[in-house]
Amino acid sequence: MPKSIKQINEKIKKGRAVIVRADEVPELSEKYGTKKTAEKIDIITCATFGAMCSSGAILNFGHTEPPIKIQKLWLNDVEAYAGLAAVDAYLGATEESLDRGIEYGGAHVIEDLISGKKINIKAQAHGTDCYPRKLLESSFTLKDLNQATLYNPRNAYQRYNAATNSSPNTLYTYMGTLLPQLGNINYSGTGELSPLNNDPSYRTLGLGSRIFLGGAQGYI
Template identity: 45%
Template structure:
């Protein structure tokens, strides 16, 4: 029906018809796939959820005399410094350390302010000053041993997010069949199946509307943290050969993407540090993906509904990599607020913000309608045959 070049020309002329994925689903229900495909040029999707496999690359610029940083902290949060002299990587889930640089030995000794890398990244994006403490390896060309200062996004050279694993195509539902509360990356799971927590926003989630990644690839331009970003590679733990329903959507965790974007242009409204009790820091991140409507199949994929998508219910009370499940549940059931597990009614809650996920899609729609965001042709597809390799072998040293 259309080419990407034709769609971009309409965008630049501010004549493109752009729908959010919610609007497409509603229009399909009213008019059918063929009629909607005739009128829509671009579909926008979005999510706002925890993405702890994220982080920021930072180049400080050289000091005088120069320093070769080998240990460093930003507001007490350790950063990785095994690059060039003043290149640092701040992981979103890196945990604040005590003043002497040692990790707390117990929960009681942990800092009262529960901060981590995600909070520091949020502060830098917001333009706040952040304390830097660094220790160097003294060499002939890098004679300085220590350095202490404050930095902001305006006083450093590069500051960009490079996230190894974002945008899970689907995920699990966490429950706890045990006798005590469990504190997990899904938040607290109450004992005896008292609650269920899910992370993926379901039918509005970007990759569930492009199940075979036909529209997304390396080089795809996206909305990342309130600025323009790009798909850099497949994500870690990318598992596209997950079992799938007849509509091609996976029944559990499947494809993932690695994302990159200039954090100096981002908005802290869409990048927020967070903390999971007795688990650790993470980061809430807004990501939006646009889909060009090249043919009717694009509309058909984006018409998928919550009742047509499922996720596995996983029991975290079994401390193993492979945990027992209570079967599959639809996202329509999850979003109703109650599901049934072995005859028991269980309360459900999402980690993703449904409201802010829709706001991401809406803001991306507005960018495209204003002609400030065009679509890109991927330079290479995302591999769809990756298997998942666990570490089950024990090796003695």
């Protein structure tokens, strides 16, 4: 018998809802059959961990003493864009380190920040009467920030599945290295864990839907 969202919400309130991960459903279906599995389960949780561009974080560091209006900024030697406000910056996930290149970049800084590690900060400014400080070199953790907001504007695109290369040349793409003459197939996305694959008609996903992002509560 089909269950309504209202009925499922009532079971959640009473602590009786049966919740499983999306990757557990195939095994349960093989064991009990799809009909009985659907009857037993109330909620299937999903997640997205596929590689995705356009991600980044807006950070507010709080004012120093004396104040500074940051013009150039590096976090663990990864440049962040400071043209927002006096002590705000946007750190792009794909920005590369000055000294380590593609081995370390914005995404690694964000990961270190969320993990609670100390981040080195270097900031430069030309100095004004209101913001006389011209140089800042220090370190901070996530707890030291006034605000830290993670943005993933392209996660809605995580529905491409695989890529291959039929040309005679090796191609270096955002889907990885593709060998010539159909020599390999690379995939990006999370398959059965993807909310988009599980809800292609957007019956439960939409603007304002609650999600977890970077260990914190977020929104679509």
